[in-house]
Amino acid sequence: MLSLVDLRTRISAGTLDPAGAVALSRAAIAAREPSLQALAHVAPDPVIPRDGPLAGIAVGLKDIIDTADMPTEMGSPLYAGWRPKADAAVVSRLRALGAVPLAKTVTCPFASRDPAGTVNPHDPHHTPGGSSAGSAAAVAAGLLPLALGTQTAGSVIRPAAFCGVAAIKPSFRLLPTVGVKTFSWALDTVGLFGAGIRDIAHALALLASRPALDLQPEGVAAPRIGLVLQEFAGPADPDAVAALQRAARAAEAAGARVTDFTLPQQFVEAWAIHMTVQGFEARQALAWEYAHHREALGPELRAELDGAQALDASAYDAARRTAHRARRVLKDVFSEFDALLTVSAPGRAPAGLTSTGDARFNRLWTLMGVPCVNVPVPGDGLPLGVQVVARFGDDGRALAVARLIEAALAKSRRG
Amino acid sequence: MLSLVDLRTRISAGTLDPAGAVALSRAAIAAREPSLQALAHVAPDPVIPRDGPLAGIAVGLKDIIDTADMPTEMGSPLYAGWRPKADAAVVSRLRALGAVPLAKTVTCPFASRDPAGTVNPHDPHHTPGGSSAGSAAAVAAGLLPLALGTQTAGSVIRPAAFCGVAAIKPSFRLLPTVGVKTFSWALDTVGLFGAGIRDIAHALALLASRPALDLQPEGVAAPRIGLVLQEFAGPADPDAVAALQRAARAAEAAGARVTDFTLPQQFVEAWAIHMTVQGFEARQALAWEYAHHREALGPELRAELDGAQALDASAYDAARRTAHRARRVLKDVFSEFDALLTVSAPGRAPAGLTSTGDARFNRLWTLMGVPCVNVPVPGDGLPLGVQVVARFGDDGRALAVARLIEAALAKSRRG
Numbered sequence: 001m002l003s004l005v006d007l008r009t010r011i012s013a014g015t016l017d018p019a020g021a022v023a024l025s026r027a028a029i030a031a032r033e034p035s036l037q038a039l040a041h042v043a044p045d046p047v048i049p050r051d052g053p054l055a056g057i058a059v060g061l062k063d064i065i066d067t068a069d070m071p072t073e074m075g076s077p078l079y080a081g082w083r084p085k086a087d088a089a090v091v092s093r094l095r096a097l098g099a100v101p102l103a104k105t106v107t108c109p110f111a112s113r114d115p116a117g118t119v120n121p122h123d124p125h126h127t128p129g130g131s132s133a134g135s136a137a138a139v140a141a142g143l144l145p146l147a148l149g150t151q152t153a154g155s156v157i158r159p160a161a162f163c164g165v166a167a168i169k170p171s172f173r174l175l176p177t178v179g180v181k182t183f184s185w186a187l188d189t190v191g192l193f194g195a196g197i198r199d200i201a202h203a204l205a206l207l208a209s210r211p212a213l214d215l216q217p218e219g220v221a222a223p224r225i226g227l228v229l230q231e232f233a234g235p236a237d238p239d240a241v242a243a244l245q246r247a248a249r250a251a252e253a254a255g256a257r258v259t260d261f262t263l264p265q266q267f268v269e270a271w272a273i274h275m276t277v278q279g280f281e282a283r284q285a286l287a288w289e290y291a292h293h294r295e296a297l298g299p300e301l302r303a304e305l306d307g308a309q310a311l312d313a314s315a316y317d318a319a320r321r322t323a324h325r326a327r328r329v330l331k332d333v334f335s336e337f338d339a340l341l342t343v344s345a346p347g348r349a350p351a352g353l354t355s356t357g358d359a360r361f362n363r364l365w366t367l368m369g370v371p372c373v374n375v376p377v378p379g380d381g382l383p384l385g386v387q388v389v390a391r392f393g394d395d396g397r398a399l400a401v402a403r404l405i406e407a408a409l410a411k412s413r414r415g
Numbered sequence: 416m417l418s419l420v421d422l423r424t425r426i427s428a429g430t431l432d433p434a435g436a437v438a439l440s441r442a443a444i445a446a447r448e449p450s451l452q453a454l455a456h457v458a459p460d461p462v463i464p465r466d467g468p469l470a471g472i473a474v475g476l477k478d479i480i481d482t483a484d485m486p487t488e489m490g491s492p493l494y495a496g497w498r499p500k501a502d503a504a505v506v507s508r509l510r511a512l513g514a515v516p517l518a519k520t521v522t523c524p525f526a527s528r529d530p531a532g533t534v535n536p537h538d539p540h541h542t543p544g545g546s547s548a549g550s551a552a553a554v555a556a557g558l559l560p561l562a563l564g565t566q567t568a569g570s571v572i573r574p575a576a577f578c579g580v581a582a583i584k585p586s587f588r589l590l591p592t593v594g595v596k597t598f599s600w601a602l603d604t605v606g607l608f609g610a611g612i613r614d615i616a617h618a619l620a621l622l623a624s625r626p627a628l629d630l631q632p633e634g635v636a637a638p639r640i641g642l643v644l645q646e647f648a649g650p651a652d653p654d655a656v657a658a659l660q661r662a663a664r665a666a667e668a669a670g671a672r673v674t675d676f677t678l679p680q681q682f683v684e685a686w687a688i689h690m691t692v693q694g695f696e697a698r699q700a701l702a703w704e705y706a707h708h709r710e711a712l713g714p715e716l717r718a719e720l721d722g723a724q725a726l727d728a729s730a731y732d733a734a735r736r737t738a739h740r741a742r743r744v745l746k747d748v749f750s751e752f753d754a755l756l757t758v759s760a761p762g763r764a765p766a767g768l769t770s771t772g773d774a775r776f777n778r779l780w781t782l783m784g785v786p787c788v789n790v791p792v793p794g795d796g797l798p799l800g801v802q803v804v805a806r807f808g809d810d811g812r813a814l815a816v817a818r819l820i821e822a823a824l825a826k827s828r829r830g
Contacts, residue, residue: 313624
């Protein structure tokens with residue numbers, strides 16, 4: 001994989017220039033993209049700034065993120081060739097930092113669950129996950145050092161786990177969604193994919209204009225970690241649970257205090273109403289597409305919107321209150337724990353390209369608006385991942401704990 | 416003015432058909448629009464549904480609200496001729512209800528403060544207010560029975576007061592902002608203008624799919640009203656204060672219990688940081704326009720964005736915490752009062768078209784996300800208005816109290 005921090009270190013040292021760094025991406029794209037199908041569009045001749053803290057960093061943008069100089073097709077024939085007027089806010093910020101928006105990445109239609117054509121870089125017969133399929137796969141395959149995706153249920157953390165890359169779904173609205181196609185305004189969250197935790201931490205700190213989010217040299221001392229199984233979401237596969245235990249033991253070896261923790265009843269209720277919030281808002285956000293082009297929508301999205309037509313505003317209002325109650329309780333949970341640790345997905349990437357997998361271990365955290373970081377767990381076979389969850393606004397701590405676990409896992413594998 | 420409820424009553428009774436109702440708007444537009452300059456675009460031949468609870472209702476849409484079949488120019492030459500792909504969510508909802516999006520209404524550029532060309536229908540030498548200038552003026556001049564605007568500081572309530580129409584800025588996100596140009600995602604709120612309180616109540620209940628928001632036959636019994644001067648925002652003009660007192664006395668005569676109330680210190684602090692939230696978000700939301708077309712922006716918006724470049728994320732984060740604290744205290748305030756009553760603007764519409772007036776009596780409530788209703792106060796000269804503010808989510812109560820005051824003022828004027 002291309003590490004953002006490594007590229008920037010070489011550029012700062014003068015052993016690589018920004019154009020050379022972008023050329024590495026172009027070469028990798030030429031070699032791997034024909035079989036990977038991760039990119040919806042590649043900019044033929046983008047400006048490559050020589051200066052800026054992200055100069056030389058080629059970025060992939062999920063194709064629901066508006067770009068003024070590239071098509072933005074939402075993964076749907078309805079938007080074939082569509083050119084937005086303006087860049088999304090995050091794209092403007094990337095350009096201001098010197099980064100090069102090089103490619104639009106393949107997305108499930110409207111960031112829903114209907115599979116797109118991207119394959120898993122570790123095995124082309126398996127899904128890369130979704131809906132940010134292309135962003136996860138492009139980083140995993142070494143095409144790009146940074147890619148942006150979005151998560152409404154599990155569309156950042158799940159594909160990151162399936163593809164074996166680091167990713168963060170930051171606190172709700174830490175990164176602006178202006179110019180990003182809406183699915184659910186209370187849930188949609190822009191997230192980042194990178195080769196490792198330090199890469200996404202560095203990128204997030206810059207994108208969010210909050211230097212304190214970056215990893216600090218002193219790391220995090222003896223974090224209190226709650227180990228959470230989310231039984232209400234159903235069981236995870238045995239090897240996913242084994243990976244979670246491996247991550248927990250590695251964290252303990254690195255000084256963390258890990259305690260089993262069962263989430264109280266408010267979270268069971270909150271988990272159950274995520275789809276009510278998502279559906280009621282998606283019905284409004286995609287009302288034009290549904291009213292005028294229902295037959296052209298993918299079957300999964302069409303079925304979800306069909307079902308959402310019956311949702312009552314009172315059910316939505318009740319769901320919002322349920323979520324609010326759980327958010328209040330979560331504050332107390334995070335007075336006991338610096339972070340929670342749980343699986344990123346039910347297991348490895350499922351075989352076949354007819355499903356993008358299941359977001360049932362992600363939904364609660366998106367609804368809570370709290371930062372989640374996927375840490376790949378090294379091992380044999382297709383990748384597995386664990387997610388580190390921290391208090392709202394405490395993205396820096398989520399990343400620090402994730403880095404501790406990432407380093408501890410690497411050490412235990414070497415040891 | 417054209418009353419939505421009156422038109423619907425006539426249509427239901429069979430004495431008017433939907434095409435006839437829309438023809439009333441067309442005739443009024445032909446007569447008054449040349450001097451008013453309230454409309455950015457009029458649909459030449461829109462479909463007029465025969466059925467639906469808003470069939471026959473011609474609607475004006477502030478020209479930052481996306482329409483697939485009409486240009487959406489944001490009040491700016493940068494977006495001249497721009498045609499969005501899809502309708503905004505509220506536009507889809509209007510069409511589903513049978514309403515006819517007939518016109519785009521003039522907006523200050525990007526819903527900012529730079530004046531647009533619309534004049535005040537009561538005196539062409541005075542501003543109609545902004546930024547929803549065209550929506551307020553079009554309803555006041557009898558062009559349309561319903562118009563949509565947006566408020567980030569005071570862009571719904573202020574022009575409604577200056578033009579003498581009823582308007583509601585609903586609870587934050589009661590109406591979706593999907594497909595509405597963003598200025599500040601934590602503040603932007605879609606609002607409604609109509610001839611009277613019953614018109615906007617009926618429209619809001621339908622648009623929000625919440626029938627309970629409509630006025631109930633039994634009205635509201637003996638509401639407890641807190642009379643608020645917002646001294647921290649500076650003084651209001653004597654005739655605005657006199658109108659507020661007149662509204663308070665009329666409410667008392669109708670059975671309300673009105674008590675003077677001084678907002679505690681948390682609200683002074685919240686009021687002071689509204690512009691920090693707005694500026695920090697506007698800088699991101701309009702980053703593309705600022706980076707590529709700064710010179711083509713209006714001078715007021717350019718100056719605001721220039722100033723916002725220096726805002727630090729930590730100042731923004733602190734401002735959000737200040738707002739959060741005030742929202743908590745506001746819940747307690749609304750355990751004592753059913754509604755607060757305050758001025759809608761510092762006074763009557765200022766002379767000249769070089770300013771849209773001042774939002775200083777509106778900012779706090781937009782930041783709090785609570786429903787605000789403008790009630791015109793009948794009298795001589797240019798219009799004055801008072802605003803009724805209620806608890807978050809209690810838009811129905813805000814409207815019921817506003818209706819009580821509207822009826823009481825009409826009675827006191829007759830009596």
